[in-house]
Amino acid sequence: MKRRIELGLLYSRTGSYALIAQACRSGALAAVAEVNADPGCDITFVPVERDPGGNIDLYAPLCDEILHATSARHVIGCVTSWSRKEVIPTLEKAGGTLWYAVPYEGFEASDHVVYTHACPNQHLLPLLDWAMPVYGRRAYLTGSNYIWGWEMNRLARETIRAAGGTVLGERYLPIGSLEIGRMIEEIRVTRPDFILNSLIGPSSYRFLAVLAELAAQDPAFAPDRCPVLSCNMTECELPALGAAAEGLIAAGPYFQGETGWPGSGQFGSSHEAAAWRAVQGLAGLLAHRPGAEAESLATLLAGRRSSIDAQTHHTTLPALIAQVRDGAFKVVARCGQVAGDPYLTARRPEMRAASAPVLRVVS
Amino acid sequence: MKRQVRIQNLGGARAVILHRPHPTVQALTRQLTAIGLEVLVHWPDLEPEAMAADFVFFDADMGHDAQFPWKPGEAPMPMIALIGSEAPGRIEWSLGIGAHAQMLKPVGDNGAYGALLIARAAHDARCALAAEVADLRRRLDGRQTVVRAVTLLAARSRTEAEAYDQLRQIAMAWRVSLEDAAERIVAQAAGGQDDRRERG
Secondary structure (H helix, E strand, O other): OOEEEEEEEEOOOOOOOHHHHHHHHHHHHHHHHHHHHOOOOOEEEEEEEEOOOOOHHHHHHHHHHHHHHOOOOEEEEOOOHHHHHHHHHHHHHHOOEEEEOOOOOOOOOOOOEEEOOOOOOOOHHHHHHHHHHHHOOEEEEEEEOOHHHHHHHHHHHHHHHHOOOEEEEEEEEOOOOOOOHHHHHHHHHHOOOEEEEEOOHHHHHHHHHHHHHHHHHOHHHOOOOOOEEEOOOOHHHHHHHHHHHOOOEEEEOOOOOOOOOOOOOOOOOHHHHHHHHHHHHHHHHHOOOOOHHHOOHHHHHOOOOOOEOOOOOEEEEEEEEEEEEOOEEEEEEEEEEEEOOOOOOOOOHHHHHHOOOOOOOOO | OOOOOOOOOOOOOEEEEEOOOOHHHHHHHHHHHHHOOEEEEEOOOOOHHHHHOOEEEEEOOOOOHHHOOOOOOOOOOOEEEEEOOOOHHHHHHHHHHOOOEEEEOOOOOOOHHHHHHHHHHHHHHHHHHHHHHHHHHHHHHOHHHHHHHHHHHHHHOOOHHHHHHHHHHHHHHHOOOHHHHHHHHHHHHOOOOOOOOOOO
């Protein structure tokens, strides 16, 4: 007889980041189906879904509803960092746990969150380390106007300057805005070596489409001369981009066809893979431990071997860099297995080399 | 350095909260009202009446420079950052705009009183230091004038030491700073009127 355990799902299936939410959701549901069908596992997950519809002010109340109206203690959900920060107080009050399966900007290690996708030392830093020697050190930074874009660009600025590079421009758009004209104009005038794109949703789709038109007119903006780098672009958004995605370079822990992931090892995108891993990770903590579903995350992780770091609640992930070629991501660099280091306090030899003082001849 | 905390005058003081409508605003308003402050909530920008506020609480997560009617670091009152994301970029911006103290979000049942006192003490200290630096800078700028005044007086007395001593006596008699006295002497010698204009 399997134990029935309610499991919260908190994804916005509509709104400006719906494609990512849908990818995460299908990864989570695939893992639920596998756990439920596994005769060797003594638990059955019963999904309890709430859909904030992309409205930031609904995340906390709906998370609260899951934690109070049902027996669920664990919630798989949230796409934006903004929404994650909104639900953390609710999780703290109710003793719940959020399993967060999206790349984020780091500088967080909540006692009530497990981070199963990458943070900057697993995406942005390997990406810049790889890209600057290849394409150059003159960068243009874009982002959506919230914590993800701000923090990614701040860290990029710091890293690029420490490596002796320059930031030619940095511009933000409100989530959902399509006013990309000024960014494109600045890029056209400054002619950077690469663009770091931390826009999300429709802003990003429009930006990449117009940039592709610019590249068609002037080869100086083609992907081989001025590529667009991204830490949040995966296969799940390629249909929205079409041909404009060609040449895009992204960092992530998984790309289609990459081997080495557990289970079937085949997912639609890293968002799917990370959500799948979240549910499987939770199943691993709850299986064969009757009553464990009521225990706190700290108790569940204490004294157990788990892929989740007991201190930071981050995971060790492959750091991959891939480029869109003929409509699909092809991995172009593998930077090894990297443990999540949300506060960037662990030693990074290549980072220290890059941040050595830049000496100049003073006359 | 021992510093006394001013606990007076919070009653009736005016606090402005710059934050979008949110349970945190309600919780903070409740705390501030209980302490005895009058609370106004502004969003998305500080309106001109905020210039008259005694304290400003601002959202560090969504904040940007254009929300404030003054330049970064030039707030005329103590400012308290309401921090949700402890991300370095947001801390950096909060410091730049001039945070004197901070409260972590979500704001619950306490924290406002301590933040008010710490912010006011930090703001007082910053103002006192700024005034002192301005005065020292002004006196530093007056060095050349002092040298010129001593040279002028030395022409009438025997030595530079005596001339300097004379300048100090004149400043004392006029009840002005050495630099101000020097400036008047130089102005007089240049044929200008002694307008006895006070500086500073």
